[in-house]
Amino acid sequence: MDRHLLGRLHMHNSVVEKNGARPVCGETRPMSVRIVLVAAALVSSAASAQMLNDQGPPQHRVVHRNTFALRYNPLGLLYDGRFMYRLRLYQAESKVLRDNYVGIGVAPTFSPAFMRIGPYVEFNPLTMFGVWAMVQFVQYFGSFDLAQGFAGAQSDFSDKAIKANTANHVATNGYEVTLGANLQAKVAMFIIRSQARLVFGHLKLKDGERIYYDQFYDIGAPNQGWTFVNDLDVLYQGLENKLVAGARYTATAPLYDPTRHLEPGATGTSDNSMHRVGPFVGYTFKIEDGAKFNNPTVFILVQWWLKHRFRTGVDTSQALPLLGVGFQMTGDFLPLK
Numbered sequence: 387m388d389r390h391l392l393g394r395l396h397m398h399n400s401v402v403e404k405n406g407a408r409p410v411c412g413e414t415r416p417m418s419v420r421i422v423l424v425a426a427a428l429v430s431s432a433a434s435a436q437m438l439n440d441q442g443p444p445q446h447r448v449v450h451r452n453t454f455a456l457r458y459n460p461l462g463l464l465y466d467g468r469f470m471y472r473l474r475l476y477q478a479e480s481k482v483l484r485d486n487y488v489g490i491g492v493a494p495t496f497s498p499a500f501m502r503i504g505p506y507v508e509f510n511p512l513t514m515f516g517v518w519a520m521v522q523f524v525q526y527f528g529s530f531d532l533a534q535g536f537a538g539a540q541s542d543f544s545d546k547a548i549k550a551n552t553a554n555h556v557a558t559n560g561y562e563v564t565l566g567a568n569l570q571a572k573v574a575m576f577i578i579r580s581q582a583r584l585v586f587g588h589l590k591l592k593d594g595e596r597i598y599y600d601q602f603y604d605i606g607a608p609n610q611g612w613t614f615v616n617d618l619d620v621l622y623q624g625l626e627n628k629l630v631a632g633a634r635y636t637a638t639a640p641l642y643d644p645t646r647h648l649e650p651g652a653t654g655t656s657d658n659s660m661h662r663v664g665p666f667v668g669y670t671f672k673i674e675d676g677a678k679f680n681n682p683t684v685f686i687l688v689q690w691w692l693k694h695r696f697r698t699g700v701d702t703s704q705a706l707p708l709l710g711v712g713f714q715m716t717g718d719f720l721p722l723k
Contacts, residue, residue, distance in 0.1 A: 436716050437513070438675045439627070442484045447472040448719040455712030459702060460545065460604050465496045468506065475511070485513040493520050499530040499601060502562065518566045524589065528557030535595030536606065538649025539642045539656035543599045543606045544696035560589035577621040577630070585613045596647045597640075605640055606658045608647040614639045621666070628670045635663045636689065655695065664689035664707055676722035682715045 436449050451468045470491035478484050493506040504522035526533035531548050534555050548555075563586040570579040587607045589598050600607035607613055614637075621632030639659040642648065648656055668685035687710040691697040698704040 437485050438722070439673060440675050441722070442477070442479075443472070443474050443487060444720075444723045445474050446720065447474070447487070449716065450719065451714070451716045453712060453714040455710055458709040459697065459706050460601065460708075462601060463497055465494075467494045468492075469494075470506065470508070472508075481513060483512050486510050493522060495522070495602075497601070498527075499532045500524065500526045504561075514569065514571055516568045518568075520564050522562045522564075523559070524562050524587075525559045526557055526589075528555060531555045532601060533558050533589060533598055535589070535591035535598045535609070537594055538596045538652055539606060539608070539640070539647050539658060540649055540652040540654040541597065541606065542696075543597075544701035546701050548599060556592070558590045560587065562587045572623075575623055577619065577623055577632070579617075579619045579621075581617045583615045585615065586611070587613070596649065597642075603638060605638055605660070608640050608642050611643055611647055612641045614641060619666070627673060629668075631667045632665070633663060634666050634687065634689065635661070637661050658695055660694045661692040662689040662694070662708060663692060676718050678717045678719065679715060680717045682713070684711075684713055686711050 436451065437443075449468075449470050449472065453464075453466045455464050455466070456462070457464070468491060470489045472487040472489040475486045475488060476483075478486070487508075487510050489506075489508040489510075491506050493502075493504060495502040502522040502524050504520055506518065506520040508516060508518035510516035531552060532555055534543070534548055534551060536543055564583055565585075566581065566583045568579070568581050570577070572578075585603070585607075587598075587600060588610050591598060591609055595609070597606045597608055599605075600613075603613065603615060605613060616637050618635045619632060621630050623630045637660070640647075642656060642658075664687070666685065666687045668683050670681050670683040672680065672682055674680055688707050690707040691704055696702065697706075
């Protein structure tokens with residue numbers, strides 16, 4: 387399962403308009419285009435700001451976010467969680483500044499093939515922008531043909547090759563470091579958001595293996611190397627902030643070191659960068675500031691592969707998109723004050 391189908395959903399659960407969450411009877415809105423602020427993410431692996439709709443955040447806040455997702459092409463089943471303590475940095479009435487905080491917590495991820503867990507930190511100096519980082523211990527169970535290492539970036543790590551190399555998979559462990567930055571805003575009823583990530587992975591591999599298949603991102607990940615990922619969302623929000631619909635563009639690029647991640651003497655391409663785009667639709671059934679069980683949301687994501695070494699006709703047809711469905715909920719453990 388990949389993080390593109392995670393964080394990422396939170397956005398339409400927690401959008402706040404510049405002049406308040408919803409207009410009251412008799413209130414008029416300016417007709418000019420207004421930049422308003424957005425919190426959280428849309429099915430991604432990053433943490434959600436989980437902005438309150440009707441007020442600013444309290445000084446101390448303990449929040450959670452839980453996402454369950456099923457994906458096809460590539461296949462994956464995933465739980466992704468965040469449990470965070472947040473300290474408000476300063477009090478502000480302006481929506482541009484209001485949702486500021488520093489936070490620390492834990493980020494667990496579980497699937498039938500692997501688990502990841504570790505500390506998470508975040509820093510939002512203002513509502514529209516935030517940075518975050520996490521370090522996760524990674525354990526592959528040796529199930530579902532994973533984990534598999536390969537000789538270099540030129541290797542065949544397609545679905546077909548992974549299924550054929552059943553003797554190659556091992557139970558192994560390591561760690562992953564993720565550094566992220568979120569930039570988000572809203573114009574009238576339209577949301578735009580960018581979430582960029584740099585991911586460093588290190589697994590214990592067999593001698594001669596320089597990369598490994600990372601099911602989370604669907605890449606040939608450079609062992610002891612970095613991968614760049616970015617999600618760009620353009621969305622429409624309506625039905626009192628309960629419906630969001632639009633498109634997501636995802637770009638992924640492994641940053642191979644030619645001296646460490648290419649197989650010497652091997653032929654073939656080492657360009658394993660990927661691009662995909664497609665619609666996203668989500669619906670939230672309940673929005674209640676401060677509730678322990680809040681923002682229950684169902685969502686669907688469909689993205690066609692614009693570029694992929696194996697998913698544009700070599701191993702699977704380009705007509706077959708990535709399909710993802712899921713459920714997410716958020717909440718506050720402490721009562722709002």
